[in-house]
Amino acid sequence: MAVDDDPVNLKILTSVLSIKDYAMVTVTSGIDALIKLDTDHWDLIITDVMMPQMSGYELTMNGFVWKQRIYKRKYNHISYTLNSISALASFDTKRMSHLIDAFSSYLRLSFNFLNAEPMIPIEHELELVRAYLYIEKERFEDRMTINWDLPENLHFQLPPLTQPLVENAVRHGILSRSKGGTLTISIKELANDIEITIADNGKGMTAEQLQQLLSSQSNVTQGIGFLNTHKRLLRVYATGLQIKSKEGQGTSVSFIIPSEKRNMIRKNSYSQTD
Known part of the structure; x- marks a missing residue:
């Protein structure tokens, strides 16, 4: 090209x-x-x-840097998880076994994500999110509370974007506070539209940080990831991320799969598990 x-x-x-x-x-x-x-x-x-x-730099560098950051985060997460597995081996083999299962799923799905198709089933995306959160819950225990608000019998395709947004909410949201916090993941039907929301009650952002977040000149740490996600949603659905945040109260990130894209959505049997 x-x-x-x-x-x-x-x-x-x-x-x-x-x-x-x-x-x-x-x-x-x-x-x-x-x-x-x-x-x-x-x-x-x-x-x-x-x-x-x-510019040509914006076209190539942002995507490259974002991908490199994903690889670095995956490497760090793998390292931390292996340490946790090693620690559990000495006093709780049952928990260790469950953590190994979750870690295996996380690795398999993570590598699939890095080579993902443009659109994937929501079930696959949620499987990766659950594996990631199980591992983080084992590591941080009482510092993390996770709420799920998911409908039954709903199936649709979406870009593989939810897990990075969840990871950001964990890292920059609830774990930024010494006492931790609560993460809420919800999927709601709004008429014919579908709304996916990842919310946390972490430290939140100032109005200035929020304004910079989706700017190509953003200096906010998670800005590049948000910006790339926002641009991809705009290309696929013509509507990007909706971000609400207040300093000291938390952040809510949502996006809409609009009704005109309902041709990618079909009813199917989908069982919700904790």
Whole structure:
């Protein structure tokens, strides 16, 4: 894929690379390139740096950095969990066995997430979230309370975005307080729409932090992850993250799967487990 707002440059690139039997696709903006990225697999992207609305750096670096942060978080989480398993082995083999089961599920689903299809069933997403939260609950015990508010007999597809939002709520929300807090995960039907909400009663954010969170110039620690999630939701559903937060009271992050996307949703047997 070649990305450039100058059609002359695109024509030159196409002429040069077509000699080498490359299958070329050209787009004239970073936004169009992001749409293409979600619809197919690409071997090479050549992009101009200076483009209106979105620079070449914004097109490539944010996604790259976000992916690297995901890998780093997965590595750290694996390290902490192995230490917990080792500690449990000396005094509670039953808990150790359950933790190993959850850890195995988490690893399998995490690697699936990193190579995920654009859309996955909600059951798979919730399975990963449950495995992650089981491990964190074993590590932090009374510092974490988890509430589930999920409907029965509901099945739909969504981008694999929920687990990173849950992880952010745990890390930057409830565990940012010494006494911990409560995490609530809810899925609600609103007429024909579906609303997914991850809420915590952690330290929350200032109005300035909240304003910066979805900005491309964000200096907030979790800003890049939120920004990429927000942009992906905009591309898929034309509606992004809705974030509400008050300092000292907590944060609520939600997104809507709108009614016009109901063709991706079908009723199915879905049993809720704790």
